[in-house]
Amino acid sequence: MDDAARTTHEGHGGRPPGRGPLRARARAVWSVVAVGGLTLATASPTWVSTTVSTALEPTVDVAVTGTTAAPAVGAAALVVVAGGVALAIAGRVARWVALVVVALAGALAAASAAAVLLDPVPAATSGASATAGVTDLTSPVAVAVWPWLTAMLGVAAVLVAALAAAGAPAWGATSGRHERADAEPGTGDTDGTDLRSGSAPSGDHPDAPGQHDPHDAWDALSRGTDPSADR
Known part of the structure; x- marks a missing residue:
């Protein structure tokens, strides 16, 4: 058939x-x-x-x-x-x-x-x-x-x-099923995780270059040091 x-x-x-x-x-x-x-x-x-x-x-x-x-x-x-x-x-x-x-x-x-x-x-x-x-x-x-x-x-x-x-x-179903479709390979999930690498995008990583923790920067300035000197 x-x-x-x-x-x-x-x-x-x-x-x-x-x-x-x-x-x-x-x-x-x-x-x-x-x-x-x-x-x-x-x-x-x-x-x-x-x-x-x-x-x-x-x-x-x-x-x-x-x-x-x-x-x-x-x-x-x-x-x-x-x-x-x-x-x-x-x-x-x-x-x-x-x-x-x-x-x-x-x-x-x-x-x-x-x-x-x-x-x-x-x-x-x-x-x-x-x-x-x-x-x-x-x-x-x-x-x-x-x-x-x-x-x-x-x-x-x-x-x-x-x-x-x-x-x-x-007879059909009584109502549509509101289920989230599977994400396509290579696309990001709703929590910002890269499905291919399993890690968050570099822009959101706290240790990415050019990114400073505000608390650490304030402590460094209080000690009289440049917080960007070690970057």
């Missing part, structure tokens, strides 16, 4: 090629954050509704939101969003941890929504107790479309995490 083919095979900058539509880190980050935000949005509206009867009112409407019917959904959605943000700055190892956390949080959101869909009565009963102080429901429990959307978004979070994992090998 020649150099051009090898470069094409390994990807830009020598990185292994990623697969799928999320080969760009920014696209993966925004996809995860968007799914998490939408999941959180679907947990706010009313999921189940019913009615109860009390001693003061024959009919009391009961509406239970998703955050009350399935508290784990809101927490899982926030974890997905946080995982997406972490992907923006995660290194080679941390990105895999973040993707696993996103997938698990998405699965939790989907499972919590599915539990309400399969049996909404416990959520409605809990809501009736909190609203009217009674648990005897007087009408069938109606389930809105929101838990269905939450379940689908939870599955979508798992799929996005899998696609991001497939494309992660092509």
Whole structure:
């Protein structure tokens, strides 16, 4: 395989090629954050509704939101969003941890929504107790479309995490490395040392010709001698 083919095979900058539509880190980050935000949005509206009867009112409407019917959904959605943000700055190892956390949080959101869909009565009963102080429901429990959307978004979070994992090998470094380049042979280093000789330039050496230590010169003058006589 020649150099051009090898470069094409390994990807830009020598990185292994990623697969799928999320080969760009920014696209993966925004996809995860968007799914998490939408999941959180679907947990706010009313999921189940019913009615109860009390001693003061024959009919009391009961509406239970998703955050009350399935508290784990809101927490899982926030974890997905946080995982997406972490992907923006995660290194080679941390990105895999973040993707696993996103997938698990998405699965939790989907499972919590599915539990309400399969049996909404416990959520409605809990809501009736909190609203009217009674648990005897007087009408069938109606389930809105929101838990269905939450379940689908939870599955979508798992799929996005899998696609991001497939494309992660092509992601670049999170930031440039500010490393000092090696000095070229024959050039001076930052401390003024000549790399070829290993010594400081003659102009900076205290014993260079024409250079006098101020203290020694003053002492010589105090003794009445010429400090430059021995130079």
